Amino acid sequence: MNSLLSELRSFQEQWRAIWLDEDLERRIRRRDELIEWKSEILAKDEEPLVEALRFRGFVGKSVWDLVNTREAYPSLIEPLSAHATRGYLPPTREGIFRSLTVKESDQQVLGMLIDEWVNGVDRDEKFTRWALANAIAYVAKGTRYLEQIGALLDEDEYARDPFVRRLNRSERGRQILADRMQEIAQ
Template sequence: MTRSNKKSGAMSATEFMAQLQKDQEYQSKKTAFDAEHQARVSLFRKAEQPIVEDLRGVGLDVKSVWDLVNTADPYPAALPVLFEHLERGGYPDRVLEGLGRALAVKPAQIYWPRLRELYLRATGPDEEQGLAVALAASATPENLNALLDLLNETTRGSSRILFLSTIVRVGGDIGRNAVESLRHDPLFGKEARALLKQRS
């Protein structure tokens, strides 16, 4: 006798999807969600058109700043354009995050002090996160003290957790000791312990 892998009364994924197809309330909510999502995407695409046009002006054929975030190809010509628009501001939070993340490359080190200033002034959570990613990715040993100071910037949120791995990377014994001291910190502790375990 062949034993069934499906428990009695259990529903397969196909059956579940078929049931959702017939669920009018679910379909109505899904349609509304999809429409709202598409409207947000359209809004962001329209808002970032000046950035896209300037990027195309330096030879980059992109439809969105996020195309740069998602590529492994270098784009040195884009960096001044990206930073200019980031510093100019006035874009939706999600677009500002994309600009920050697109600057999360080592050559953006030349903008590090100004990226730090923008991070401290960020008003949206996505913008703050994008700038934290940029600061972490482009930091060098000369930025260690500034990174350590940023950990104490309580006006910033959990994005500061992103600095811990960079502090270990660029800080040598000083960086490791700094992260060690945060093992039991309510915000940084979990990440600090994970990093120290990786390097033990």
């Protein structure tokens, strides 16, 4: 994991640097090389997850193949949930959280997602954090979770958006949201 994280950070540094190159052809060539390199890094990172999913009948190449698919995949929820707590790179974790944002995810999945949020997982990764919040807000069906969702609101305006949208669906949720936002503002 550490070597893959180092590679990902190196990729990010080089990605920023290519845009400074004035030679357009060289910049395009280097961009394409970097995109290929990032794909290789993420494929290496996902290997254990994809293997576990294939054991359950998955035929895709990446967890991202599950995101926004119309097909249900109830047999994949358990391995997705088990791998969600592992130390994957942020893009892989984001794909896992997005893949768990489906009606087949149950209360056990919700508990794991909330634990990940409370433990501050990926706090510095805004897209991963948003995907986690979105999964929690989606899986927490019904009004019995409104208080719990309200308690999860924090100062991160980007990541809390799914919670705000979820709470705004009912009068009780709007009251919880107003109270919690007042607490945060103080």
